[in-house]
Structure formats: C-alpha cells, structure tokens
Amino acid sequence: MADVAGLPHILGEKLYLVLPTIVALLALIIVPRVFAKDPLKHIPDVGQELGSDEKRRQAFLMDSRHLYQEGYQKFKDGVFKLLTTRTTTPVVVVAPRYLNELKKLPDDVLSFDAAIAETMHVKYTQIEPGNKSIPHAIKTSLTPSLPRLSPPLTDEARESFNMEMPPCDNWTPVNINRILLRVVAMVSGRIFIGPDLCRSEEYLDAAINYTIEVMMARGEVDAMPAWKRPFLARSLPAVKRLEARIKQAHAFMQPVVEARKRLPADQKPDDMLQWLMESQQKFGDDNSVEKLARLQLGLSFAAIHTTTMTATNAFYNLAAYPHLIPILRDEIVSVLSEHNGEMSAPALQAMKKLDSFLKETLRFHPPGTGSFSRKVLKPFNLSSGEYIPKGVVIEVPAHAIARDPEVFVNPDEFDGLRFYNIRQEAREKGEAEAAAQNQFVSVSQSSLTFGYGRHACPGRFLAANEIKMIVATAVMMFDMKLEDGAEGRYANFEFGGTSAPDPSKTLRFKRFAQ
Numbered sequence: 001m002a003d004v005a006g007l008p009h010i011l012g013e014k015l016y017l018v019l020p021t022i023v024a025l026l027a028l029i030i031v032p033r034v035f036a037k038d039p040l041k042h043i044p045d046v047g048q049e050l051g052s053d054e055k056r057r058q059a060f061l062m063d064s065r066h067l068y069q070e071g072y073q074k075f076k077d078g079v080f081k082l083l084t085t086r087t088t089t090p091v092v093v094v095a096p097r098y099l100n101e102l103k104k105l106p107d108d109v110l111s112f113d114a115a116i117a118e119t120m121h122v123k124y125t126q127i128e129p130g131n132k133s134i135p136h137a138i139k140t141s142l143t144p145s146l147p148r149l150s151p152p153l154t155d156e157a158r159e160s161f162n163m164e165m166p167p168c169d170n171w172t173p174v175n176i177n178r179i180l181l182r183v184v185a186m187v188s189g190r191i192f193i194g195p196d197l198c199r200s201e202e203y204l205d206a207a208i209n210y211t212i213e214v215m216m217a218r219g220e221v222d223a224m225p226a227w228k229r230p231f232l233a234r235s236l237p238a239v240k241r242l243e244a245r246i247k248q249a250h251a252f253m254q255p256v257v258e259a260r261k262r263l264p265a266d267q268k269p270d271d272m273l274q275w276l277m278e279s280q281q282k283f284g285d286d287n288s289v290e291k292l293a294r295l296q297l298g299l300s301f302a303a304i305h306t307t308t309m310t311a312t313n314a315f316y317n318l319a320a321y322p323h324l325i326p327i328l329r330d331e332i333v334s335v336l337s338e339h340n341g342e343m344s345a346p347a348l349q350a351m352k353k354l355d356s357f358l359k360e361t362l363r364f365h366p367p368g369t370g371s372f373s374r375k376v377l378k379p380f381n382l383s384s385g386e387y388i389p390k391g392v393v394i395e396v397p398a399h400a401i402a403r404d405p406e407v408f409v410n411p412d413e414f415d416g417l418r419f420y421n422i423r424q425e426a427r428e429k430g431e432a433e434a435a436a437q438n439q440f441v442s443v444s445q446s447s448l449t450f451g452y453g454r455h456a457c458p459g460r461f462l463a464a465n466e467i468k469m470i471v472a473t474a475v476m477m478f479d480m481k482l483e484d485g486a487e488g489r490y491a492n493f494e495f496g497g498t499s500a501p502d503p504s505k506t507l508r509f510k511r512f513a514q
C-alpha cells in the first residue's frame, strides 16, 4: 500500500530528472511534423475545396490548367501553392511580376538542375540536363552557326519531308506527327551528329525513342513509393532499358568518333558532335565515347519531341484554320523570290506572318501549364516580403498568363496574325523594342513557353529555323485539312501539367498545283 502510494511521490520527486528526456523525445516526434507543414502555411492553397490530398493530386493529373487559372485569378500579384504528382512538396506558383527579381538569384539559391533532378528522377533516369557542356556548346557554337548552316539544314528539311510524305495526288490521310518525328530527328541530326549518321535507322531510333523511354522510366519511378526507390528503382525494367540505350548509342558512335579523332584539323566536320568533342577537350573533361553518347542522347531529349510537338500543333492549326494557308503561302513565295529562292536565315527572318502563326501556336498550345520550374536551395524573401522556404519547387503559371485578357486581346481566340499585327503597330509607332519582343524566339513575362532568364531554352533559335523550314516547305507543296466530320481543331492530350497534340490523328493532304 505504502509502496504504491509512494510511487507518485517518488516519480514526482524524480520527475525533474526524466522530464527533459520526455520533452526532448516529444519534441523529436512532434516538432518536425509541425515545422514540416509550417514553412508553407502562410501560402494560400488552390483546390482546397476538392477535399483530400489524393483528390487534389488527381485534379492536377486530370485538369491542371484550371487549377493554375483559378490560382492566377485569385492571387494575381502574389503566390499560391498547388499539390502535384511531380514533387514531394506542393509547388509554389509565383506571379510573373516577380520574374525580374527571381532571374537575378544565383543557381545556388534557385536551381534549374535541382528542379529537373527532382521532377525527372535523374538519380535513376541518369539524363544529363545539368551538364553545362550542352547549353554552352549551343550558345557559343550552334546558334552562331545557323546562318552558315542553313543551306544544308534546308536541304535536309526538304529531302526528308519529301522522302517521308506519300504522293498525296488526291486528299490522302497522313499521320503527320509520325512523319514530323522522323523529319525533325533528321534535320536536328544534321547539325547534332552530321550527315553520315543523321539518316541512319540506329540514330533515328535512339533520337526518337530515348525520350519516350525516359518518360516511361520516370513514370515507373513515380509509381514506386519513395522509400523503396534507393533499393529497387535501378532494377525497374524501364530504367534498365535506358542503360541498354546508352550502350547502343555508344556502339554506333564509336567508329564515327574514332574516325574524327584521326582527321586533320582542317577537315573537321562542322557539327555539334565535333564542337562537343572540342569543348570537352578544352575543359579537360571526360572525352570518352560513352560521355559523348550520353550528351547526344541528352540533346535529343531536349530537342526532338519539343520541336516535333510544336510543329505538329502548327499543322493541326493550319488544318483547323485553313484561311491562313494562302496568306502564309503568299508571304513565303514573295520572300523567297527576294532571296534567290533560298530559305536562308535572313529569308526565314523576313517571314513575319509565319513567325506570328508559330508564336500564336506556342501561346495557344504550350507544352506545359507551368514554366520557370526551379528548386529553392536556400530560403529567400520576395520583394513583397513573402518567405519562400528551402526545398520547394517554384513555378510561373505560363498558360494562365497566356490566356489572361489583360495581357492578350481575346485570349481564347486563335489568331494566327496576332503577333504580326502587334509588331506592325509597334513599328508604326516607332517602338522598335516592342516589335522585337513579339517574335517566336522572344522570351518575356508574357511569353514563357521557352522559360525565362539564364536557363531559358538555348535551342529555341534552332527550333524556330527548323519548324519554319518544315512548315514553309509543306505549305508550298500541299493543301491540308482536318478529316471529314472532325469537330474543330483536334484536342490536345493534357495530363499532369503537360499538353501534347494527339499523336493518333491524321490530316488530309493534297499536292498543291501552282
């Protein structure tokens, strides 16, 4: 009895000894939970009314466009957060007015590479986005070479397009997406890897299928619970297939690279493979064939499907708004007649209606709802005082901006000559800068399809040239229309913040008699 009665007393007496331990244990359990949620607590949510986290993630998968639009309208000058399937923490969506201050933050605060590492599971897919040699070689060698290399690129565009298209003497159904994948891979390959390899089936298979295989591997890793990944993700079938792909690319590039190393200096080819070999050497980097194969695959990953999707969207728009075809054709014919019939860089530059049509295609059918995806490596405050914690991924709601009536007149209408008219008006008013800001390749707070700031797509100048060469070639050769019975422009597939033209659709093509 006394013993039992004495227990509380003894405990009470000793409590001061164990109390710190208990408090510390509780703190270990509770505090991280409170703080793990806290850093984002001050940022308003979108989609709260949908209910559970699971339901909100599903809404992101199925209809992210409306979530971004809702948030953008509600918090126009501020920030909101959004649960996604791509990131472990909610994405913090930031209004475009902050882009100016955000682009000045260094890479160790806002990281492009770390955002890709997280959203693409780079640890397992091993894609090479962070390898500075790619953007460096594009900026210092590839883009400046475009005027010099436009004759072979135009040849490649015309020949490959002719090779892949059926005759179309009568209205013929054509899966243009499938053809564009091969044409874009060949034209890009002409400048990436040279004329010997760019039409080989081995190169085409790798250039086209690698991206699909990466996306499949990413999907399989996504589906695996995070704690299992370090043990099991490397043996997933889709992840293993990527290793086989690298070995295959290594094997077919080996003889080409060896032959190039033996060439005298004045006979070196004028292409990306050569520039990469030279820059790797200059920086004392690993110049092995395997490394070069990985870089080539990384380049294909960045270039082939992005360019093909944009070109496919453009063809679907031509067929859906056929009144544009004769307008563009007249411009192309008249520009070519002033440029010796050659699609030189200045000729492509002079096709302003074509440029406008393609820019409107990017505005209307961007490949993603968000842009400027960056991971926060060090916390910072926005100029409004809003605290952005470490560890989250931030984004700008690019698509919602592109459909904002305060930014674009009649934003939900596809107007192929929208940017042509904006440029003409600006020129008439003597606003040279406004005229220059509305080109296909321009990047601004209202044109975010190529990203923004230091990491904005360096390949957009090549993409612009390729797409113009291909569309101009097609418009000179064919009339095109939607399949009979189609109800307007084919809808894009939208899934998890991405948008792609439906690859199963066909258009009707008929050879155009001049």
Ligand code: HEM
Pocket: 112, 129, 130, 134, 135, 138, 299, 302, 303, 304, 306, 307, 310, 367, 371, 372, 373, 449, 450, 451, 452, 453, 454, 455, 456, 457, 458, 459, 460, 462, 463
């Ligand atoms: C219409 C076609 C294309 C679209 C829509 C597109 C879009 C993008 C976007 C949105 C980014 C991220 C920019 C940012 O977050 O600020 C990017 C980056 C990049 N793109 Fe493109 N791209 C296209 C074509 C190409 C082509 C043809 C190439 C190769 C020649 C290329 C190479 C790259 C590279 C290397 C990066 C990473 C830049 C860095 O690490 O700083 N892209 N692209």
Ligand SMILES: *[C@@H]1O[C@H](CO)[C@@H](O)[C@H](O)[C@H]1NC(C)=O
Pocket: 128, 129, 130, 131, 132, 285, 286, 291
């Ligand atoms: C880029 O290439 C260099 C040298 O080839 C390599 O050491 C480095 O790990 C690569 N970086 C990334 C992020 O892949």
Ligand SMILES: *[C@@H]1O[C@H](CO)[C@@H](O)[C@H](O)[C@H]1NC(C)=O
Pocket: 205, 208, 209
């Ligand atoms: C690459 O993709 C094409 C078209 O989808 C397919 O026919 C081909 O078999 C693929 N090649 C490999 C090696 O997977």
Ligand SMILES: *[C@@H]1O[C@H](CO)[C@@H](O)[C@H](O)[C@H]1NC(C)=O
Pocket: 379, 380, 381, 385, 387
């Ligand atoms: C953000 O602002 C708060 C005050 O509002 C300040 O205490 C904090 O140090 C700032 N954080 C950073 C990273 O600048």
